[in-house]
Amino acid sequence: METLKKLFRPFSVVPLAGWFLGVFSAVLMEYYLGDLISYYLYLPKIPVLFGTLFMLKNPLLIPSALAYDCIVYIVPVFLVARLFAPLTNQLAAQLEKMPLWLATLLHLAAFYGILHMWAGINDYRVLVVKLTMISIILTLSLNVINGYQGEFSCSHPGFMALGAYASSTLTLLLFANDKMFGEPLMNPALGPWLFPLILIVGGGVAALGSLIVAIPSFRTRGDYLAIISLAFLFMVKSAIENMEIIGGPRGMSSQPNYASLTVVFVWMALCIWIVHNFTTSVLGKALNAVRDNEPAANSMTVNTRKTKMTAFMFGAFWAGVAGGLFAHVLRYVNPGTFGLNKLAEILAMVYFGGLNSIYGSIIGAVSISMLSEALRPLELFKWIIIPLILILVMIFRPHGLISFTELNVKELMRPRDKERAGGVE
């Protein structure tokens, strides 16, 4: 651990913008030289997810895949980030003088550009990136309930299903010509513009559905939420299976292709921003107070029931939005998708990353979804390795990897060339 720290010390002066520059150079290199490098390393094509697929399929390719990772990713990222650190620190200082929203937007735009270029290499990457970003939304929304609120809710796939089906029904009804609902009711050209509205409606349906869970279960404190939400999950699944008008067990397909990488990215950024604002608002602090000591919070004039209900509906809303995006990314949904497996996956992401923390949710969602994509060639053994990792994380860090931290954009973007007095402003 100490040697690792020593190894990374030279890089502590690199600001976020510097890392972006490093990653950008790596992506640029892959974009222009990727084919050439992979040809000389005897790789059949550019490795999709850092070569893990090649490595696991054919162990003979492990050295060349590792070499590819080194040449294309690791060396340029660290080299460029370190070499240009003085320059990027100046840039970061300039950015710091700007209004916070503008600096954040610029960072986000840069990040999106890099991501777009990296994912643009092939379609599989685009899909993985989209699904990962949807998992981030899901994990954040469940973290509001299980982390910030401190309950144990099992109904997230149900909310997701509600959102997915509501928004799919609307897009198919209004903008698509399909066999289920016939001719579109509105001009399909309007579709992409009204898509955000449709997602919000989907989220609203999920939030309304969450009342079925919230009203009975927040009368008392305790584990009844776990049961009622589980019952709700089964009910939603069973209800959708029995509604022939939306496809029943066969599901719905051929949703229009509205959820492009940009759209999903914007929604993810919005979700992070809004969840951050929610959890740092008075309501969010009240929520933490209710979690830590409900009678005390009550005596401090917190309306506990209302607080819990609001937070629960808020979480459900975002799960619904994520479901809507999910349906339009895969362009096919069926009730079987939103079962106990999905539940286990989302719970794993939340508890792996860390409760009560936005960084944690992002890290949990990204690492679990990347891991499950990267280990895909192992087939069944994947489902031994991922649970084992999770059990180890739970044993050694019971609250998850990064828990109880607040997102601090300013701290994240600040120049790193000189230590501030007191470290954090």
Place this chain on the structure above:
Amino acid sequence: MDIFLQNIINALQWGSFYAVVSIGYSMVYGVLMLFNFAHGDIFMVGTYIGFGIATLLLALFSAFMPGWMIFILVILITMFLASFVGVFVEVVGYRPLRGAPRASAAITGLMIGIIFETGNLIILGAKRFSFPPLIESVTYNFGGIYVTNVKVLIIVASLVMMAALHLFIKKTKWGMAMRAMSYDFQAVPLMGVSINIIAPMTFAIGAGLASVAGILYGQAYPVLDPYMGISLGWKAFVAAILGGRGSIMGAALAGYLLGFIEMFVPMFFPSTFRDLIAYSIILVILTFRPRGFFGMAHSTQLRL
């Protein structure tokens, strides 16, 4: 009327599985205040162990031993072996997390369950095994109602097991320790009752019961698959909470109730509505009686 009575018999049989499995959840929940999400998969592993033992014993002794003797032997050996599975889950997944948030322990339970399922698929492959019949099935006809001896055996065996467990918990010293632990698991260890003995014991008893339920299940529905535990397990979990915290009787009663609902819904509605109606009824019951049938009113502080 005939159909009605016939359905009662079927519901009793179907409810027996839920009842016996949900007792395992209920005991762990009562003693440790933790969800044992691996229990459904413990049931699955128990069934497979029972399958292995049954096949072995049938091959070895079927020539000179009567069927009922083999049956009892299978049950005893399987219970013994399966209880180690329960202890394993406790030691690996729950003991290191005793001071941790309760949800974390639930996650480890869930993950151990997934490992069991996958491990089963890896070791035994996707082949479906069929549980060997240990008892010659005989059908009796009581005025149009068909009752097989297997059904009677399942219902009676479950009731006997539950009664034995009830006596164990109410009358013996170990049972008293368990009850005390469920009353206060922080003060009781100070009185010299070690939680490191009581907790594995609870898991072991639950696993033993679940494995017997698995053997009985194998007699009624012989096809085994690695995912048989989850659907039954989650439903039994719902039943356990519906019965009330840590209440054995409540869990059994709720298990039977669930069995009855699931058997009687297809009489009046299309059978695809089974889950929807069953869970709606549970939701309504919990809305008006949030502590379940026999649960004490309590308010738990989640240790987060």
